[in-house]
Amino acid sequence: MPNPIKKESLSDRVYATIKRQILSGELSGGMLISEEHLASQFGVSRTPIREAIRRLSEYGLVIIKPRSYAMVYEVDDKEVQDIAQVRLALEELTVRSLTPEAVERDIETLSRLAADCQYYMSVGNRAEVFVKDSEFHLELVRCTGNRALYDAYERLDAKVQLLRIAQNLNNDDLPRIISQHPSLIDALKKGDMELSTALMREHVIHSYLSR
Amino acid sequence: MPNPIKKESLSDRVYATIKRQILSGELSGGMLISEEHLASQFGVSRTPIREAIRRLSEYGLVIIKPRSYAMVYEVDDKEVQDIAQVRLALEELTVRSLTPEAVERDIETLSRLAADCQYYMSVGNRAEVFVKDSEFHLELVRCTGNRALYDAYERLDAKVQLLRIAQNLNNDDLPRIISQHPSLIDALKKGDMELSTALMREHVIHSYLSR
């Protein structure tokens, strides 16, 4: 049958692209966003651009100053501790909610992501390490099956990624953090809540000690 | 000088209005949303309506089925426990983050909201009790000064409000819950973390025991 490729709207594509650009640092914090500029850049009209920008604003990645301009959200160093604490609370709930069966069921993906982290670490690609680390933790949250938790975590993770970029991917503890993933998986598989929680707590805390 | 009243855009006003209608139950879960219908209802074009709907979708209050329709988000009863657990995690972090000084500084507003709850309880207006209860807890979170926490809590609270409506505002423990507010304020003022946490935990847990 026909209807081959066209599925997502221009608005969706623009949204996804800008989001990716922000989270990868291609569009950095504080940078101004012009609707017309983006429109000509993407080769579309302003309409889908506007919708994308507004969605990103609601997502927390863009700040809109009404009737004047929009800019990429800029994380403040003072937010580091705040973000870390919220993340800790959500990660602890994640660990508490995870059953060994749920982890087993997704062990393939989890192991692969943990391995990806170590691989990129070994070749010195810190940017990609952080990407895979985020994916690993998001996957853990997904395994809980708690949608409300996932939604909250996903938005917070965006801020975490912005922070990592703002700190220029510096983190002396990165090798140690990454090496903890397999231990965490093991502890979760065994249902050792005590150990899992301890590992996760150390993991998260050390994620924000740089600088 | 001139320029007296006009500040917010139509898009913002529409967004706020629809949001309020959803959270008050005027627009109930599963109800379909037609852009044109809303446009004629608000007396504006489809443009600001579309932007508002998309923002609400990003907020989690509207579900968009691309190229067909949009509908008000419908909370599932199976989500009750999930939402409650996330809320508990965030509320516990809130209590841990609150200093007696921060509470003191905002004691006026907090006391007033607690009193409002009791007043509406006494006159049997359960809908308004829930509204003020939400405001009370949001105010507590605001007092922490943790923006990331506030953002996460605000979105979750929207789901909580939807749940309350879906459950038809039924909750046998409501009087007891409301009566705990002053004790909580006191415990927070004294910096009694132990008691504060215990109170808050009981508070949240009993908020979801109905049905």
Next chain:
DNA sequence: ATCGTAAATATTGTATACAATCAATAGCTG
């Protein structure tokens, strides 16, 4: 030269027109 004011310029906000897609209905075929 600096400050304030006014014209010019650019950008956002909204309405409208058109195109594309989906849902529903009617009609045809077996």
Next chain:
DNA sequence: CAGCTATTGATTGTATACAATATTTACGAT
């Protein structure tokens, strides 16, 4: 009558045009 196909109708997606507002530039007064 069931099931498929085609056509109609309604709704969303995008582009464009215009209006309103903000920013910048130019200019004159002190």
